[in-house]
Amino acid sequence: MGNVSSGQFKTGMKVMIDGDPCNMVEVEFVKPGKGQAFTRVRLRNLMTGRIWERTFKSNESAETADVMDRDMEYLYSDGEMWHFMEPSTFEQYAADENAVAESAQWLKEGDKVMITLFNDNPIAVTPPNFVELEVTETDPGLKGDTAQGGSKPATLSTGAVVRVPLFINQGEVLKIDTRTGEYVSRA
Amino acid sequence: MNRNHWQPTAEILTLRERAKMLAEVRAFFAERGVMEVDTHCLSHAAVSDPFIDSLEVIYSDHPGGDKHSYYLQSSPEYAMKRLLAADSGPIYQLAKVFRNGEVGRLHNPEFTMLEWYRPRFSAQQLMDEVQALVSVVLGAQHWERLSYRDLFKRFVGVDPHQATIEQLKSLIEPHFECSFTDDRKDTWLELVMSHLIEPKLIEPTLVFDFPASQAGLAELVEDAQGVQVAARFELYAGGMELANGYQELRDPAEQAERLEADDQMRDSLGLPRRPLETRLVSALESGIPACAGVALGFDRLLMIKVGASSIKEVIPFGFERC
Numbered sequence: 350m351g352n353v354s355s356g357q358f359k360t361g362m363k364v365m366i367d368g369d370p371c372n373m374v375e376v377e378f379v380k381p382g383k384g385q386a387f388t389r390v391r392l393r394n395l396m397t398g399r400i401w402e403r404t405f406k407s408n409e410s411a412e413t414a415d416v417m418d419r420d421m422e423y424l425y426s427d428g429e430m431w432h433f434m435e436p437s438t439f440e441q442y443a444a445d446e447n448a449v450a451e452s453a454q455w456l457k458e459g460d461k462v463m464i465t466l467f468n469d470n471p472i473a474v475t476p477p478n479f480v481e482l483e484v485t486e487t488d489p490g491l492k493g494d495t496a497q498g499g500s501k502p503a504t505l506s507t508g509a510v511v512r513v514p515l516f517i518n519q520g521e522v523l524k525i526d527t528r529t530g531e532y533v534s535r536a
Numbered sequence: 537m538n539r540n541h542w543q544p545t546a547e548i549l550t551l552r553e554r555a556k557m558l559a560e561v562r563a564f565f566a567e568r569g570v571m572e573v574d575t576h577c578l579s580h581a582a583v584s585d586p587f588i589d590s591l592e593v594i595y596s597d598h599p600g601g602d603k604h605s606y607y608l609q610s611s612p613e614y615a616m617k618r619l620l621a622a623d624s625g626p627i628y629q630l631a632k633v634f635r636n637g638e639v640g641r642l643h644n645p646e647f648t649m650l651e652w653y654r655p656r657f658s659a660q661q662l663m664d665e666v667q668a669l670v671s672v673v674l675g676a677q678h679w680e681r682l683s684y685r686d687l688f689k690r691f692v693g694v695d696p697h698q699a700t701i702e703q704l705k706s707l708i709e710p711h712f713e714c715s716f717t718d719d720r721k722d723t724w725l726e727l728v729m730s731h732l733i734e735p736k737l738i739e740p741t742l743v744f745d746f747p748a749s750q751a752g753l754a755e756l757v758e759d760a761q762g763v764q765v766a767a768r769f770e771l772y773a774g775g776m777e778l779a780n781g782y783q784e785l786r787d788p789a790e791q792a793e794r795l796e797a798d799d800q801m802r803d804s805l806g807l808p809r810r811p812l813e814t815r816l817v818s819a820l821e822s823g824i825p826a827c828a829g830v831a832l833g834f835d836r837l838l839m840i841k842v843g844a845s846s847i848k849e850v851i852p853f854g855f856e857r858c
Binding site (some may be wrong): 377378379381382383386387389401402404405406407409 | 587588637638641642643708712713714716718723726727730750777831
């Protein structure tokens with residue numbers, strides 16, 4: 350992996366900062382007319398999720414990180430690890446709890462997800478923006494109650510609990526926005 | 537190359553505003569008896585400023601002939617001062633200027649600079665005129681005018697002329713991590729200014745009496761507290777730097793020294809050294825009137841006018857499509 354100078358920084362670039370791979374969430378070139386050039390970067394540590402801002406001088410550089418995002422298919426969980434497969438090569442990858450984290454509640458076998466690899470190891474799992482999951486448990490639906498009214502909790506097949514409208518019944522398949530964890534509609 | 541990249545980066549509606557603003561500026565100066573000039577873009581000499589990198593252009597007498605380096609102007613300042621020395625009287629220019637490596641939300645390597653010089657004006661008088669011109673374009677606004685010291689005191693609570701590097705660093709650290717070291721105090725002042733203060737200057741704010749170490753080509757004067765400061769001012773608005781002005785340095789010996797000092801600094805920082813504009817020193821030797829001058833980023837002013845968030849939205853074809 351090479352070095353990249355601060356003048357070449359771009360949003361989405363992955364670099365090593367203090368030993369961890371980080372994503373450049375936002376890059377801004379700052380230069381007073383008569384002064385030094387700086388590059389102001391909003392960074393996200395891909396291992397810890399920490400987001401912070403760092404400013405680089407124009408002659409500073411950073412080591413690029415061997416990080417890439419790959420589309421994979423979710424196979425199964427053995428209780429300890431989550432297993433994924435690259436559909437074109439059939440190559441399998443196992444991700445641990447740290448990498449899967451919050452995403453675990455949206456993983457349905459056979460779904461396409463994005464795996465972030467660092468030195469060929471999964472460090473993050475990003476589910477699709479929308480998933481369709483079955484309701485396994487909720488209070489019985491209220492007849493005649495349409496879009497108006499309150500909400501109730503529903504447990505989905507993956508174990509996730511979301512707020513749903515009162516008219517939803519057990520066994521229905523719902524469309525959920527994984528970024529907010531909110532009910533969108535019936536699937 | 538993307539097939540859609542023939543398209544302009546600015547809306548045609550914005551370009552109409554641009555055309556209108558060009559006409560307003562010309563009418564403003566015509567009314568005030570300031571002559572429009574258009575000096576060369578290409579010069580034997582480059583700007584001395586260590587933190588402005590000129591674009592180098594190769595000239596040959598014939599195709600394949602000997603190569604000579606010329607430089608695209610980063611501002612028309614040197615040429616306009618040579619005109620002042622030749623008794624041009626008050627002059628302005630809408631110049632295309634070029635700066636290597638400057639690309640970003642607020643930067644395009646080629647941009648339009650509105651620069652003007654006013655014989656017998658003080659810096660304060662020129663600030664009045666900057667305010668008048670900007671008001672023609674933007675309409676009535678609430679204006680602020682304060683010294684660099686008072687600006688720092690108001691926004692970060694320190695006196696910039698007294699503060700140590702450590703103090704300045706401690707202002708920045710809660711907001712931005714900086715892992716570099718730098719023993720130039722100006723680097724830290726510039727960081728505080730550009731990262732902590734400038735983004736908050738939304739209403740037009742004229743700042744004067746800069747540190748003497750950031751004089752550029754301004755005269756040095758003593759402020760009311762007996763501190764030596766530069767008779768330099770800047771205009772900030774919309775959270776960005778809009779204009780830089782000077783009570784112009786006229787002493788040729790001091791001018792020669794500053795060119796030399798810039799060149800030394802380039803050498804010590806490992807920056808490219810470029811031919812110095814010694815004809816400016818000669819022009820000052822022959823004499824220029826006491827005057828004040830200012831350079832204003834035309835594109836950024838238009839950004840405020842139309843509410844653009846990026847400079848490419850106000851330039852027909854931004855850098856990636858030029």
